[in-house]
Amino acid sequence: MFWRRGGTRVVGGGGPAGTVQAEPAPALALDGVSRAYRGGVTALDAVSLRVPAGRMVAVLGRSGSGKSTLLQCAAGLDRPTAGTVRIGGTSLTGLGEAALTRLRRDRVGFVFQSLNLVPSLSVLENAALPLLLAGGPGRTRRPAGTQQEEAGRARAALDAVGLADRADDRPDLLSGGQQQRVAVARALVTDPDVVFADEPTGALDPVTAAEVLALLRRAADAGRTVLMVTHDPVAAAWADEAVFLHGGCLAARMGTPDAGEVRRLLHELGRR
Numbered sequence: 596m597f598w599r600r601g602g603t604r605v606v607g608g609g610g611p612a613g614t615v616q617a618e619p620a621p622a623l624a625l626d627g628v629s630r631a632y633r634g635g636v637t638a639l640d641a642v643s644l645r646v647p648a649g650r651m652v653a654v655l656g657r658s659g660s661g662k663s664t665l666l667q668c669a670a671g672l673d674r675p676t677a678g679t680v681r682i683g684g685t686s687l688t689g690l691g692e693a694a695l696t697r698l699r700r701d702r703v704g705f706v707f708q709s710l711n712l713v714p715s716l717s718v719l720e721n722a723a724l725p726l727l728l729a730g731g732p733g734r735t736r737r738p739a740g741t742q743q744e745e746a747g748r749a750r751a752a753l754d755a756v757g758l759a760d761r762a763d764d765r766p767d768l769l770s771g772g773q774q775q776r777v778a779v780a781r782a783l784v785t786d787p788d789v790v791f792a793d794e795p796t797g798a799l800d801p802v803t804a805a806e807v808l809a810l811l812r813r814a815a816d817a818g819r820t821v822l823m824v825t826h827d828p829v830a831a832a833w834a835d836e837a838v839f840l841h842g843g844c845l846a847a848r849m850g851t852p853d854a855g856e857v858r859r860l861l862h863e864l865g866r867r
């Protein structure tokens with residue numbers, strides 16, 4: 596069910612002789628992104644980061660280093676005060692609120708630390724929520740075929756996280772880890788380009804956390820881009836790359852992160 600969007604952009608002259616194969620546009624690109632607040636706090640300071648499709652990147656740093664601000668700006672939930680963010684080649688800078696909402700809904704998935712499933716809806720309805728919201732307010736009478744298709748996609752997403760048999764349950768009957776797996780299914784149901792995860796395992800025990808991380812890893816292996824904020828060096832080791840923030844700046848990058856190395860670098864940054 597997973598597939599890659601985008602591809603190779605062709606630039607240059609018309610015929611084969613003048614055609615130049617460019618690098619594929621990164622699924623997520625931040626260029627000189629800053630976020631300053633009134634009162635003089637610079638939460639993010641000229642951060643540039645390019646993440647190709649199919650890559651999982653962990654964002655680490657001490658408390659207050661700007662991790663959540665980075666994720667919020669990258670996901671179009673907050674507007675940078677300088678710099679540009681592009682998702683799948685689309686710049687978020689010039690987009691109005693409606694277009695930004697559409698882009699978030701169609702091309703981005705979210706997993707947060709707090710599970711925020713809707714308790715009055717079934718597990719299946721929770722997984723289908725982004726599809727139900729896609730029609731906007733007033734979309735109360737959808738054709739039966741559409742409803743069936745949406746339910747089918749939500750079931751497939753639940754199946755992918757191993758919870759198809761819990762589709763009709765209310766979320767509060769599920770364990771914390773199972774609820775987080777529903778949140779992952781919900782994030783993937785629209786087949787997004789980029790999945791943003793903010794401390795997705797922060798409330799989970801190590802075994803359950805590993806189950807959720809394996810799902811995010813699988814999503815990346817299937818071509819999605821995953822940007823995950825975490826405090827946990829073990830969680831970071833599931834990523835292809837770890838990036839470290841310090842005082843709002845990109846302080847270090849580590850390919851194929853190892854939990855011990857990540858811990859050591861975090862310790863070193865903490866002493867600066």
Ligand SMILES: Nc1ncnc2c1ncn2[C@@H]1O[C@H](COP(=O)(O)OP(=O)(O)OP(=O)(O)O)[C@@H](O)[C@H]1O
Binds near residue numbers: 658
């Ligand atoms: N709305 C705001 N107004 C003013 N300052 C803010 C605001 N939001 C965040 N900050 C400041 O920006 C800096 C970065 O905050 P941010 O939440 O991004 O850090 P973080 O690395 O995610 O921290 P944590 O690990 O504790 O969640 C902090 O100094 C914080 O106090």
